[in-house]
Amino acid sequence: xxxxxxxxxxxxxxxxxxxxxxxxxxxxxxxxxxxxxxxxxxxxxxxxxxxxxxxxxxxxxxxxxxxxxxxxxxxxxxxxxxxxxxxxxxxxxxxxxxxxxxxxxxxxxxxxxxxxxxxxxxxxxxxxxxxxxxxxxxxxxxxxxxxxxxxxxxxxxxxxxxxxxxxxxxxxxxxxxxxxxxxxxxxxxxxxxxxxxxxxxxxxxxxxxxxxxxxxxxxxxxxxxxxxxxxxxxxxxxxxxxxxxxxxxxxxxxxxxxxxxxxxxxxxxxxxxxxxxxxxxxxxxxxxx
Amino acid sequence: xxxxxxxxxxxxxxxxxxxxxxxxxxxxxxxxxxxxxxxxxxxxxxxxxxxxxxxxxxxxxxxxxxxxxxxxxxxxxxxxxxxxxxxxxxxxxxxx
Numbered sequence: 001x002x003x004x005x006x007x008x009x010x011x012x013x014x015x016x017x018x019x020x021x022x023x024x025x026x027x028x029x030x031x032x033x034x035x036x037x038x039x040x041x042x043x044x045x046x047x048x049x050x051x052x053x054x055x056x057x058x059x060x061x062x063x064x065x066x067x068x069x070x071x072x073x074x075x076x077x078x079x080x081x082x083x084x085x086x087x088x089x090x091x092x093x094x095x096x097x098x099x100x101x102x103x104x105x106x107x108x109x110x111x112x113x114x115x116x117x118x119x120x121x122x123x124x125x126x127x128x129x130x131x132x133x134x135x136x137x138x139x140x141x142x143x144x145x146x147x148x149x150x151x152x153x154x155x156x157x158x159x160x161x162x163x164x165x166x167x168x169x170x171x172x173x174x175x176x177x178x179x180x181x182x183x184x185x186x187x188x189x190x191x192x193x194x195x196x197x198x199x200x201x202x203x204x205x206x207x208x209x210x211x212x213x214x215x216x217x218x219x220x221x222x223x224x225x226x227x228x229x230x231x232x233x234x235x236x237x238x239x240x241x242x243x244x245x246x247x248x249x250x251x252x253x254x255x256x257x258x259x260x261x262x263x264x265x266x267x268x269x270x271x272x273x274x275x276x277x278x279x280x281x282x283x284x285x286x287x288x289x
Numbered sequence: 290x291x292x293x294x295x296x297x298x299x300x301x302x303x304x305x306x307x308x309x310x311x312x313x314x315x316x317x318x319x320x321x322x323x324x325x326x327x328x329x330x331x332x333x334x335x336x337x338x339x340x341x342x343x344x345x346x347x348x349x350x351x352x353x354x355x356x357x358x359x360x361x362x363x364x365x366x367x368x369x370x371x372x373x374x375x376x377x378x379x380x381x382x383x384x385x
Contacts, residue, residue: 004367015318016365023315181316181365184345188366191344195385280343280383 004192005078013085021181028096028178033171035103050104052161054118055226056097059154062127064090066146069134073142082189089182096175120225126150126218129211140197140204141211147190148277149215155183156270163249187277195281202282209286212278217288220267227263304354307338314347317364324350325365340381344368355379 024031039045067086074080098111106114130145158180165173198204246255250265257265275285312326326348328341335341338351345366355361357374361381370381 004369007364008367012318016316020317020319021315184316184347184365185367188344188363188368191366191383192368192385195383199385276343281385 004196005082005189008078008082010081010085017089017182021178025174025178027099028092028175029171030174033174035100035171036169039169040105046104050101050106050114051118051229052226053097053100053104054115055120055123055222057094057101057115058119058123058127059150060090060093060097062123062130063146063150063154064094065127066130066134066142066150069131069137070139070142070146073134073137073139075139079189079193082185086186086189089186093179093182096179100172100175120222120229122218122221122225126215126222129214129218133211140194140201141208143190143194143197144208144283145211145215147186148194148281149212149219149274151183151186151190152273152277153219153270155180155187156266156273158183160249160266160269163247164254167247191277191281198282205283209283212274212283213286213288216271216274216286219270220288223263223267227259301356304356305337307336307350307352307354309350309352312350316347321364325363326350340370340372340379342366342368342370343381344383349381360384 022028039049064087067083067090071080071083071087074083101111101114102108130142130150133141133145158176162173162176162180165176198208246253248254249262250269252261252265254262271285278285309323311323314322314325314327317325326339328346328348333348335348336350337354340349340351340355340361341347342349342363342365345363345368347363347365349361349363349370351359351361355372357372357379359372361370361372362368363370369384371384372379373382374380
């Protein structure tokens with residue numbers, strides 16, 4: 001029996017999302033909102049934003065494959081219903097970030113080649129570890145990998161990007177705030193469902209912890225590559241270009257912090273969240289070192 | 290003069306009642322929105338009728354003062370929580 005899902009229904013999802021925070025949006029943002037002219041006119045800044053958006057699309061494609069695969073692996077109807085709504089959430093995320101690439105000037109015919117050019121190779125390895133569990137219909141490992149590790153990482157990355165975009169790019173910030181709202185449900189499902197299952201199947205712990213360690217290794221490598229590649233950094237703001245005082249993330253001024261400082265702040269935030277979340281559900285965080 | 294032994298024994302203070310207004314939180318169906326608000330980060334001071342969901346970082350609001358032992362529900366992430374007192378502060382723990 002999945003008690004925490006007893007009140008969840010597709011009706012409630014409809015009232016919360018399409019009729020709630022997504023009401024009157026177009027591809028996740030206000031109908032009149034556009035990318036800032038300053039961004040579109042600056043080739044380096046635009047390329048940096050294309051690179052960042054490609055990573056978001058790659059992550060969301062992985063989440064779409066994982067959540068749809070988990071529908072058939074779920075042992076109960078309530079989890080299948082939840083994962084069906086999560087599948088639509090993830091499909092929407094793929095669509096809105098793909099749309100953003102077009103808004104940044106990528107032609108639809110060049111979509112796949114642009115993704116291939118800019119995708120971070122470590123992100124592909126991160127996805128492989130998760131999708132291997134999904135292929136085996138391993139529900140417990142799949143939910144930990146998808147709804148705790150992947151979604152936990154996404155939650156922190158989106159919050160950092162949101163902090164960077166809030167003042168300089170309201171369109172992108174609005175798109176991100178809708179995805180952050182979706183992530184709340186996804187991490188909630190992960191924690192509550194696994195919190196109960198791991199108590200019932202404690203023998204699954206070592207295998208799940210190994211997967212978390214492998215995914216964490218690839219995640220940290222992804223962050224390192226992203227920040228070293230990205231000039232002004234993956235979560236930076238246009239304030240970095242015009243010298244204005246920028247927004248802050250974890251106490252760092254995003255317009256002035258070095259790439260190493262930003263990478264350190266994001267990694268520390270995500271790892272702290274992992275440790276706390278895993279500890280709450282009875283799993284021990286495994287360091288990849 | 291009243292005999293001190295006849296005075297009522299001091300029990301827990303009665304719970305205050307709070308009027309909940311809309312906060313702009315729109316991540317749950319309309320009828321439940323006033324029970325939640327967005328958390329504004331570590332400097333955000335919680336009211337005596339509020340608790341922070343540790344899972345999704347949304348502030349849960351009650352019409353009454355909250356106390357240790359109370360159970361609350363976080364609809365945005367579907368977590369059921371119990372309030373416990375730690376170091377003089379109310380902390381929400383997830384019930385699995």
